[in-house]
Each structure stands twice: as structure tokens, then as C-alpha cells.
Amino acid sequence: MTQSPGVSVVVPVRNEAGNIEPLVTEIARALTPSGPFEIVYVNDGSTDGTGAELARLSATRPWLREIRHAESCGQSAAVRSGVRAAHAPVIITLDGDGQNDPAFMPAFIAKLAEAGPACGLVQGQRIGRKDTGFKRFQSRIANKVRAAVLNDGTRDTGCGFKCFPREAYLALPYFDALHRFMPALIRREGLAIAYVDVIDRPRLTGVSNYGFFDRLWVGIVDLAGVRWLIKRRKRVPVAREIAR
DSSP states (O other), X not given: OOOOOSEEEEEEESSOHHHHHHHHHHHHHHHGGGOOEEEEEEEESOOSSHHHHHHHHHTSOTTEEEEEESSOOOHHHHHHHHHHHOOSSEEEEOOTTSOSOGGGHHHHHHXXXXXXXXXXXXXXXXXXXXXXXXXXXXXXXXXXXXXXXXXXXXXXXXXXXXXXXXHHHHTSOOOTTGGGSHHHHHHHTTOEEEEEEEEOOOOSSSOOSOOHHHHTHHHHHHHHHHHHHHXXXXXXXXXXXXOO
């Protein structure tokens, strides 16, 4: 019988055919020493050879799976599909463009275990950003505005490198762009956040699927919605069964 995976790596992708094999190889190299794992690629309506490449690789890698969206639904929807399909109790997410180095994954897993059940998220924080100057400027402004409004204690929520208990994620209210606001919503649930600094890398091949309006203006509406959710959160009673 195949042993159940201890970790599921969820990778949302759209038109990333050239990046798949190198990233799959790196993920396997990083996690093989730690025990059973699986990689769940979520093909978010790709129109290039992404599906064919995943089919080719999964034929010889039983721990590699593909979930496919018939049309592009966005990164948050792709992450949610992957987490719901995952078999492991611990999830790692990372971007499919190769900028997140899988060599850091054991550090994320160790940090989550060290933090214990009170921790709902290990958030990656990028250093040495390899994005364009304009993209880095966008991120700085967005992070400052978000931190001022939500006070989530996180300087880089846009980093796709995250590790969390599957159950904690599925308990969060779902909406488009959830992946950008996970720290604030995890804190809303009374759970702690730990951090791992990760060295950013240049994209392996291809171009980014996200533009200016995806990253800034649309986020203003989302920010207001998340603030409303936090304000509406009521204290959760601590309940225990009375033995008789």
C-alpha cells in the first residue's frame, strides 16, 4: 500500500510549460529525504503546453497530480482547488514560475512543527527581489497600505511561498484574492503566524500573468472587504465537554 503523504505541495500555474519540469525536479529533491509527499499542480486554464507537460511527467511520477480548470479563474481559486484536492494534512504553496526556491521547503515544515498547533501559517518573506523596479514599487505601496489598514504584522503577504495546516486554510472565508490576505485572516481566527525569509530568484522562463490592475487597484476593494470581515469577527467561545 502506498504510504500517505505528509506534505502536499500545491502549485497554481497558467501557461508555465517551460517551468514545470525544472520546478518538479527541485521540489522532489528538497522533499524526498523527509518522507512521502505529493505535488498537486493546478492548471488554471492554460492555453500552452502546460497540460501536455504535466501528463508526460506524471506518467513516471505517481506523486505528481494535475487538477485542471477549464478556464482561468485566478490564483486564489487555483490554490483553493489544490488544497481541497490535497491528501496531506500540511500544505505548502509556491509560485509556478520558479522564483520561489524549493530548497527552503524543509525550513517551512520545521518552522510549522516547532510553532505547534497554535500556528496557522508559516509565511515566506522575500529578500533580494528579482522583479522589475516598477513591480517592486507596486508591492511596497500595497504592503504599506495593507499593513496600515489590517495591522497583520506581515511585510510581504504577496509571497506565494506559504506552509499551513490544511484544516486551518479550509476554515477561512473564501473570496478572490484570498491568498494575498491570509495572514490577516489567520490572525482573525486566533492563530499565530511564523515567518521564513526566502531568497527570491529570477523567473525561469516566460512572463508574469499578473499586471498592474491585478495587483493594486483591485486590491483596494479586497482590502475593504477583509477589514469588514475582521471587524465582524465575534469572540469564539472555548467549549469543553463535561464528563459525567
